[in-house]
Amino acid sequence: MGHTDVVPVSPDGWQRDPFGAELVDGIVWGRGAIDMLNLTATMAVATRRLRTSGFRPRGTLIYLAVADEEAGGEYGAQYLVERQMDAVKCDYVVTESGGVPIPTPSGPKLRLSVGEKGVNWRRLIVHGTPGHGSRPFRTDNALVTAALVVQRLAEYRPKARILDTWRRYVEELELDRDLTAALIDPDRVWETAFGLDDLALAREAHACTHTTFSPNVAHGGTKVNVIPDRIEIEVDIRALPGIGADELHAMLTEALGDVADRVTIETPPNRRPPGSMSSFDTPLVDALSRVAGRLMPGSRIVPSFTTGGTDARFFRFAGVPSYGFGLHSRRIPHTEYPKMFHGHDERVDTESLRLSTLLWQELCSDFLA
Ligand SMILES: [Zn+2]
Known part of the structure; x- marks a missing residue:
């Protein structure tokens, strides 16, 4: 699941046109580059590749792209879960965010978001x-x-x-x-x-x-x-x-x-959801760990939770374990990411897009084959 909407910009603070989608020296600049069109787009590419390669999943693979996440999700994920559950019913959800390598003495650690406030x-x-x-x-x-x-x-x-x-x-x-x-x-x-x-x-x-x-x-x-x-x-x-x-x-x-x-x-309407948390010990997390470890040798997945809200909560409230992940290269340091979410100069490198695309493809091959 990805969301297709983005938050507004203050163009004066940007080095480049926030809606120009300029590709400069292997970096794509623009609003949504990491929140979360990078994931929504790589998930789409991976799904199409799986489809055209003749991949037959064990069970059903749903690609879901929703609007309204940045405004609370009421007309996107929440609507689908509460009103069209048959269409989106699943055993696991993967959405934003995580997978930016954090350097540590024993190798890069990749945050897997298992919950949120x-x-x-x-x-x-x-x-x-x-x-x-x-x-x-x-x-x-x-x-x-x-x-x-x-x-x-x-x-x-x-x-x-x-x-x-x-x-x-x-x-x-x-x-x-x-x-x-x-x-x-x-x-x-x-x-x-x-x-x-x-x-x-x-x-x-x-x-x-x-x-x-x-x-x-x-x-x-x-x-x-x-x-x-x-x-x-x-x-x-x-x-x-x-x-x-x-x-x-x-x-x-x-x-x-x-x-x-x-x-x-x-209390404004729709503004009272509690925090949500999924288990870190599920077969899907095991599969993500295996795949990420192959794509980035020496890396390890670590559980974390986000302080911001994501659409994952609607699925967690419905009892579906939901995770935020992706796979980024080490080109843009992890310390830059908190500044780019909803901030100026949002950007992503093409190697991260390649890694995330492979991650989704191989996750499906590993988990759904
Ligand atoms: Zn987002």
């Missing part, structure tokens, strides 16, 4: 009492309360939780022994991430061990001489797999503290 957006309505802006003393100004709300959300520290997937992933990175131990210790991971010079690892460690709260949009106020009675704050909350809606609500209330009773919490 819940995309739980909330709108907080902060209430106040309107009044004349010329007499602010002892008034109930919703904007002043909202400032407190934002500050408390930003400083909130829910308890860390170490998932087995995170522990396995960190151990496979083969970092310094003390650092590894600290990153998988719920009592030390926050302080350790806070002190890390490697900001990318710090953010990853924090997001993979905590439910996060990011206040990202605020609307409110009507006129400069009117004390506002209503401010809306939109909060991007990402719950760790295993955290339910009730627990999330309790965290939010705890974060707000004594201003909680001046805030109404609204």
Whole structure:
């Protein structure tokens, strides 16, 4: 399964035309190059090659390309799973993302995404009492309360939780022994991430061990001489797999503290899915490991989960083990990838496209022959 839609661009930040699909020195530039037209396209090429070669799968191989993933998947994967399940029913799903080699002393490690956090957006309505802006003393100004709300959300520290997937992933990175131990210790991971010079690892460690709260949009106020009675704050909350809606609500209330009773919490429709997780120990993962190991000798697959949402969750909710993978070359360093997802200068090298195409072909030959 691939998605066909992409996110918007800010063209000024790009070195090349984001919709020019320029091929320069073995690199394809453009929005969607790694999220995820690289996979959607290589899956299509592999499927066609299998078809024209006369390959007969054991069972049914479905190639699925859907829209709307970047807007939540309601009209794409979610629609199909909930309304057309007979058409997409399967035993396993492979979609984005993973398979970018991370160098370690014992060889490249390839992330296989086995799960993701819940995309739980909330709108907080902060209430106040309107009044004349010329007499602010002892008034109930919703904007002043909202400032407190934002500050408390930003400083909130829910308890860390170490998932087995995170522990396995960190151990496979083969970092310094003390650092590894600290990153998988719920009592030390926050302080350790806070002190890390490697900001990318710090953010990853924090997001993979905590439910996060990011206040990202605020609307409110009507006129400069009117004390506002209503401010809306939109909060991007990402719950760790295993955290339910009730627990999330309790965290939010705890974060707000004594201003909680001046805030109404609204849940936008379709924005309450919990996190999801598939087993790392399935025959499909074994097959992916075998095939990736052949295409990139010395590499090893390691389980991980994504902090962003993907269409895989709809299949996981329906009981179908779903994974994010692909196979990339070492030409573009793995540290570049987090910047390219939804960022400027998204690009992919043609060797990675070749490897991903072979990966899908050989996976089918291995698993479905
Ligand atoms: Zn994507």
